Structure formats: C-alpha cells, structure tokens
Amino acid sequence: xVPRNFRLFHRDWRFLFFKTIMEVGKMDFRKEIAAKxxxxxxxxxxxxxxxxxxxxxxxxxxxxxxxxxxAKTMRKAPNMIAAELAKxxxxxxxxxxxxxxxxxxxxxxxxxxxxxxxxxxxxxxxxDFGSTKEGEGKKVLVEFSSPNIAKPFHIGHLVNxxxxxxxxxxxxxxxxxxxxLNHIGDYGTQFGKLIVAYKLWGNDEVIEKDxxxxxxxxxxxxxxxxxKNPALEDEARKYFKMLEQGDEEATALWKKFKxxxxxxxxxxxxxFNITFDSYAGESFYSDKMDEVVEILEKNNLLVESNGAKIVxxxxxxxxxxxxxxxxxxxxxxxxxxxxxxxRKRTYDFYKCIYVVGNTQALHFKQFFNVLNLAGFGWYxxxxxxxxxxxxxxxxxLASRKGxxxxxxxxxxxxxxxxxxxxxxxxxxxxxPTEIAKKIGxxxxxxxxxxxxxxRDIAFSWEDMLSFEGESGPYVQYTYVRGxxxxxxxxxxxxxxxxxxxxxxxxxxxxxxxxxxxxxxxxEAAERYxxxxxxxxxxxxxxxxxxxxxTHPILNAEExxxxxxxxxxxxxxxxxxxxxxxLGIDTPENM
RNA sequence: GUUUCCGUAGCUCAGUAGGAUAGAGCGUUCGCCUCCUAAGCGAAAGGCCGUGGGUUCGAUUCCCGCCGGGAACACCA
Numbered sequence: 001x002v003p004r005n006f007r008l009f010h011r012d013w014r015f016l017f018f019k020t021i022m023e024v025g026k027m028d029f030r031k032e033i034a035a036k037x038x039x040x041x042x043x044x045x046x047x048x049x050x051x052x053x054x055x056x057x058x059x060x061x062x063x064x065x066x067x068x069x070x071a072k073t074m075r076k077a078p079n080m081i082a083a084e085l086a087k088x089x090x091x092x093x094x095x096x097x098x099x100x101x102x103x104x105x106x107x108x109x110x111x112x113x114x115x116x117x118x119x120x121x122x123x124x125x126x127x128d129f130g131s132t133k134e135g136e137g138k139k140v141l142v143e144f145s146s147p148n149i150a151k152p153f154h155i156g157h158l159v160n161x162x163x164x165x166x167x168x169x170x171x172x173x174x175x176x177x178x179x180x181l182n183h184i185g186d187y188g189t190q191f192g193k194l195i196v197a198y199k200l201w202g203n204d205e206v207i208e209k210d211x212x213x214x215x216x217x218x219x220x221x222x223x224x225x226x227x228k229n230p231a232l233e234d235e236a237r238k239y240f241k242m243l244e245q246g247d248e249e250a251t252a253l254w255k256k257f258k259x260x261x262x263x264x265x266x267x268x269x270x271x272f273n274i275t276f277d278s279y280a281g282e283s284f285y286s287d288k289m290d291e292v293v294e295i296l297e298k299n300n301l302l303v304e305s306n307g308a309k310i311v312x313x314x315x316x317x318x319x320x321x322x323x324x325x326x327x328x329x330x331x332x333x334x335x336x337x338x339x340x341x342x343r344k345r346t347y348d349f350y351k352c353i354y355v356v357g358n359t360q361a362l363h364f365k366q367f368f369n370v371l372n373l374a375g376f377g378w379y380x381x382x383x384x385x386x387x388x389x390x391x392x393x394x395x396x397l398a399s400r401k402g403x404x405x406x407x408x409x410x411x412x413x414x415x416x417x418x419x420x421x422x423x424x425x426x427x428x429x430x431x432p433t434e435i436a437k438k439i440g441x442x443x444x445x446x447x448x449x450x451x452x453x454x455r456d457i458a459f460s461w462e463d464m465l466s467f468e469g470e471s472g473p474y475v476q477y478t479y480v481r482g483x484x485x486x487x488x489x490x491x492x493x494x495x496x497x498x499x500x501x502x503x504x505x506x507x508x509x510x511x512x513x514x515x516x517x518x519x520x521x522x523e524a525a526e527r528y529x530x531x532x533x534x535x536x537x538x539x540x541x542x543x544x545x546x547x548x549x550t551h552p553i554l555n556a557e558e559x560x561x562x563x564x565x566x567x568x569x570x571x572x573x574x575x576x577x578x579x580x581x582l583g584i585d586t587p588e589n590m
Numbered sequence: 591g592u593u594u595c596c597g598u599a600g601c602u603c604a605g606u607a608g609g610a611u612a613g614a615g616c617g618u619u620c621g622c623c624u625c626c627u628a629a630g631c632g633a634a635a636g637g638c639c640g641u642g643g644g645u646u647c648g649a650u651u652c653c654c655g656c657c658g659g660g661a662a663c664a665c666c667a
Binding site for chain 1: 592593594595596601602603604608609610611612613614615616622625626627628629630631632647660661662663664665666667
C-alpha cells in the first residue's frame with residue numbers, strides 16, 4: 001500500500017507542479033509545504049498543515065514547521081530533525097528554500113508566485129474572499145440585541161447588538177445558513193405597571209415625540225408613587241393579569257408601547273444597518289410555557305422550594321433553576337426554555353448562539369442544563385457567547401448622566417464629531433452627513449469589536465471619539481485613499497502586471513496579510529471573536545499606509561504601476577470585506 | 591462565602607493548544623505635506639508579562655497558593 005501510494009503521489013506531485021505554473025492563482029502554499037514534509041516524515045499532511053506557523057520575524061522565513069512534536073517519535077533533538085529535513089529539501093518553482101533554525105524548519109516561498117497567486121485570488125473572489133462552504137446546509141441561529149420594551153437602549157445593549165451582528169455575518173461568510181433573532185423583552189409584570197402609569201399620567205403628544213424616555217419617565221414615577229401608595233402595585237398586577245387574559249384595553253395599550261419602542265429601536269438598527277429575521281420576543285412564547293412545565297413534570301424534575309417550583313442542579317454544582325414563582329407565574333428561564341424548544345422544532349438548528357452579556361452566564365448554564373436533564377440532547381448545540389461589560393474609565397462625564405450612557409447619545413456624539421472633522425478639512429465632500437454617519441458608526445463598532453469579549457470595555461469619550469491610529473476611521477481612510485488612486489488610474493488589468501516588480505519587503509508583507517485574512521475569518525468563527533478580523537484588517541491598513549507613504553503608485557513606471565494598482569485593488573477589496581463582516585460600512589470618500 | 595472573568599509599557603489592549611529578540615494604538619519627545627486624501631508616515635523613550643512556588647531541556651503561556659480588581663449567586667430580565 002505504501003509504495004503504491006507513494007508512486008501515485010509522485011505522479012500527482014508532478015502534475016501539481018505543472019499545474020502551478022498554469023493556474024498559479026489556485027496555489028495553496030501551506031499545503032505544498034505540508035506535502036513536502038509529509039514525504040520526508042511519517043506525519044500526515046493535515047497534521048502538518050495545522051502545525052505550520054508564521055515566524056515572528058519576516059526575515060526568518062515565510063512559513064515555519066516546528067519540529068518539537070517530532071522529537072518524541074523520532075527520538076532525536078528538534079534541531080537535528082530540522083537540520084536533516086532542511087538537507088533533504090528540494091526547491092521548486094514555488095518553494096525556494098528551507099532553512100533550519102533551532103527546532104524550526106523555515107520555508108521561503110517564491111515571492112513573485114506568492115504575490116501573484118494571492119492577488120489573483122482576491123481579485124477573482126472579491127467580496128467572497130475568505131468565504132468557504134464549511135457551513136453548507138447547516139442552520140445557525142444567532143440571538144442578539146434583545147432590548148426591553150419601554151426601556152432605553154444603552155451602551156451595553158449596543159455592545160451585544162454589534163457583536164451579535166458581526167458573529168452572524170462571519171458565520172454566513174463561512175457558508176452557514178444564519179437566522180438573526182431579536183428576543184425582545186416584551187412581557188412581564190412591568191407592563192402592568194406601565195399601563196397603570198400611562199392611564200394616570202400618560203400624555204400621547206409627549207409620548208409620540210420621545211416614546212422611550214417618556215415611557216421610562218412615567219414608569220419611574222410609578223415606582224416613586226407606589227412607595228407612598230402600595231395600592232398601585234395591586235392595580236399593576238391586575239392589569240398584567242388582564243393582559244395575560246387578553247383584555248382588549250390592556251392588550252391595545254401593551255401593543256402601543258411595543259410598537260412605539262420598536263420604532264425607536266429600529267431607528268437605531270437602521271443607523272447600524274442591522275436587520276433581524278425574527279422579532280419573536282418573550283410574549284410570543286407566553287402560550288408555549290405550559291408545555292415546558294409539563295415536560296419537566298413528566299421527567300420528575302420540578303421540586304417545590306419555598307412555594308416556588310425549581311429544578312435542582314446540584315449535580316452540576318450550580319444553584320437551582322427557578323421555573324415557576326410562588327404565585328405560579330413563569331419566569332425568564334421558563335420563557336427561554338420554551339423559546340429553545342420552539343426554535344429547535346422550527347429551525348432544527350445546527351447551533352443556537354445566544355449573544356448576551358457576560359453577566360447572564362449563570363442563567364444560561366442553568367437553563368442549558370435543564371434542557372439536558374429534560375432529555376434534549378441538542379442542548380450541547382446551544383451556546384452562550386458572553387459580551388463585555390461596559391465600565392467607565394472616565395467617570396466625570398459618565399456620572400453627570402447618572403452613570404448610564406445611551407446608545408443614541410454615543411451615535412450622536414460620534415456623528416457630530418465626524419462632521420466637525422469633515423468641516424475642518426479643505427476638501428469638500430458632496431454628502432457630508434451620509435459619510436459622517438458611516439464613519440461615526442464605524443468608529444463605534446470598531447471600539448466594541450477591537451478586543452476580546454471576556455474583558456470589560458473601559459468606556460471613555462476620548463477613546464470613542466478618537467479617529468486616529470487603531471480605529472474604524474483609520475481603516476476606512478486607508479480604503480478611501482486606495483479607492484481614490486484606483487479612480488484616478490482608470491483602466492488596467494491583472495494580466496498586464498508583472499509581479500516581480502513588487503519586490504519590496506512592504507509589498508510582500510501586505511500580501512501575506514491578504515492571505516492571512518482567510519485564516520482570520522475561520523479563527524473568528526471558531527472563537528466567536530470578531531476582533532480577530534479587526535486585527536487582521538487593521539494590520540493590513542497599517543501595511544498599506546506605510547507602502548503608500550514610501551512608494552509611488554500612479555507616478556511609478558508603467559510596468560510597476562500595473563502591479564501596484566492590482567495590489568491596491570486587492571487591499572481595498574479585503575478591507576471592504578473585512579469591515580463588512582464587522583458591520584462597518586466603507587465610504588468611497590472622506 | 592460560592593462560582594466565574596481579569597491582572598502584560600503612563601493609559602487602552604494584542605500575544606499564550608509551552609518554544610525563536612514579548613508587540614500595537616493612544617499619550618510624550620523629535621522629524622515628514624513642490625508628489626497619488628497628513629483621519630497619514632518615520633524615529634526615540636517607555637516592560638522582574640501582579641506575586642510566591644511547582645511541572646519541564648524551556649513558563650508571560652500549564653498546575654497550586656497568595657495579593658489586587660470586576661461580575662453573578664432563585665420569586666427582575
């Protein structure tokens with residue numbers, strides 16, 4: 001078996017080698033290296049491929065194979081193995097050199113081939129660059145945003161809205177069939193309170209103008225008044241009960257509040273270009289909760305505790321999960337259970353991702369485990385992706401507003417700051433407000449998605465409104481510069497370019513980053529971390545800016561110019577795709 | 591108290607399936623617009639990777655303790 005395969009492999013290899021020259025755009029350098037090493041060792045190509053890394057310094061090589069893992073099986077020192085492999089290495093048209101450095105075997109690719117192959121692939125695939133078919137036929141639900149009706153949308157909501165939106169886009173890019181769910185908080189006793197408050201103090205004219213703030217105002221007033229007059233609480237409970245029983249007046253009011261709030265939320269979603277496939281909120285599941293209780297009872301999971309019904313989770317070292325309150329009413333865990341069961345039936349999901357604040361980690365652990373105990377094996381496909389908590393680095397500004405920063409306030413500040421900058425420039429833009437919006441939103445989204453989700457976000461107006469260095473506007477600006485050049489250049493094509501002219505370190509590094517984008521998308525999905533893409537795209541922007549400052553493009557000699565223009569086009573394309581996956585729009589001018 | 595996350599440059603953060611000289615941005619100092627958009631580029635300064643042990647040829651990375659900070663811990667969602 002071995003020799004036969006070996007011979008076949010040899011034939012394939014030559015064929016492949018020949019193909020490289022013909023179809024260099026399809027070349028996968030990592031795979032080529034893996035094939036070579038595999039030939040010399042016992043390791044499988046795939047295993048090798050996963051081990052291959054990029055050396056920390058460019059001058060060390062383009063790819064590196066660490067020999068440490070081979071040391072045990074070969075019973076040799078890693079540096080010996082590396083040296084031996086280096087000796088046996090045969091160069092070819094795409095891999096020029098292999099060099100042993102300590103325990104690493106470093107490879108040097110044929111730069112021109114690599115550059116040509118990468119640029120061609122980017123230009124061919126354009127916005128599909130980095131996409132795969134790994135998700136084909138698999139449905140992924142992403143629940144995010146989920147604000148509460150009649151409550152203001154604050155910066156914390158913005159964080160998981162933006163994060164969830166990006167995660168959905170990333171999965172979609174990898175071929176998954178995604179569904180965006182907004183689990184609106186539109187149910188619960190607070191609506192009884194709101195109805196009472198409205199009947200006492202509501203003023204339609206004022207409410208129409210600023211629905212959420214006005215509703216919040218009367219809601220707060222209710223709490224103040226209820227302290228003096230407890231009878232109001234009874235009244236509220238009465239109205240919520242009426243609502244549950246389908247009372248016409250109560251339902252009409254509830255619907256009115258909900259519609260007004262949704263209108264407000266949608267304005268914000270529009271600002272960020274976010275849409276949902278479903279707004280089925282908590283109320284949607286109100287008639288699906290009896291079944292949850294039945295299922296749990298049938299499985300003997302419900303236990304009475306202080307008058308309430310709970311599911312004991314001690315075996316998981318978790319506090320119990322409450323299902324029914326002592327007054328028999330349901331609670332959010334019940335609704336989440338109903339929603340999960342409904343979603344599994346309706347969508348038969350491959351994964352159901354809950355993008356919700358880290359503060360709710362315990363709740364999700366509990367409710368997933370209840371699903372588990374109830375015999376739903378698919379509980380393993382449900383995952384909570386916790387988003388960062390926003391804290392205040394710059395207390396002074398925050399405390400003035402009562403330690404809460406509203407999403408709208410952030411949006412307004414970002415846009416007006418952008419307009420200010422635009423106006424201060426000599427260059428006049430045709431549609432400054434539209435551009436200011438793209439840039440302002442870009443700045444906000446970037447701040448949210450630039451770091452890992454486990455870490456709290458230290459909010460400061462200074463950082464939020466800083467459009468220099470690692471920022472959304474910086475990356476957008478890079479794109480705009482590139483596009484400006486491309487517009488001025490007019491027609492040119494890929495074939496006309498001789499890539500051997502892209503021989504500077506800067507140009508090569510940029511192409512490496514283009515290539516790395518593919519891995520970045522995959523890693524971002526694996527880790528549910530959009531920031532992996534922010535990093536890649538920012539690095540790319542930095543590399544391009546450096547190149548831009550040191551190399552003429554339009555003013556370069558004709559034969560060099562075509563190559564640099566194609567490179568510029570590829571960089572713009574990847575920036576646009578990358579920012580797009582984060583939910584950031586790219587203006588053509590700024 | 592229990593559970594969990596975090597501690598890397600003045601600030602905000604990357605990096606860590608153990609491995610090559612620990613990296614950015616902001617801020618600071620100094621340079622660069624007769625040239626494709628200066629929201630840009632270059633240079634310098636700035637680090638016992640919280641701390642004490644352990645495992646290892648090798649630890650910022652893994653394990654344990656400690657210190658410091660955040661969060662959650664049933665009738666709200």
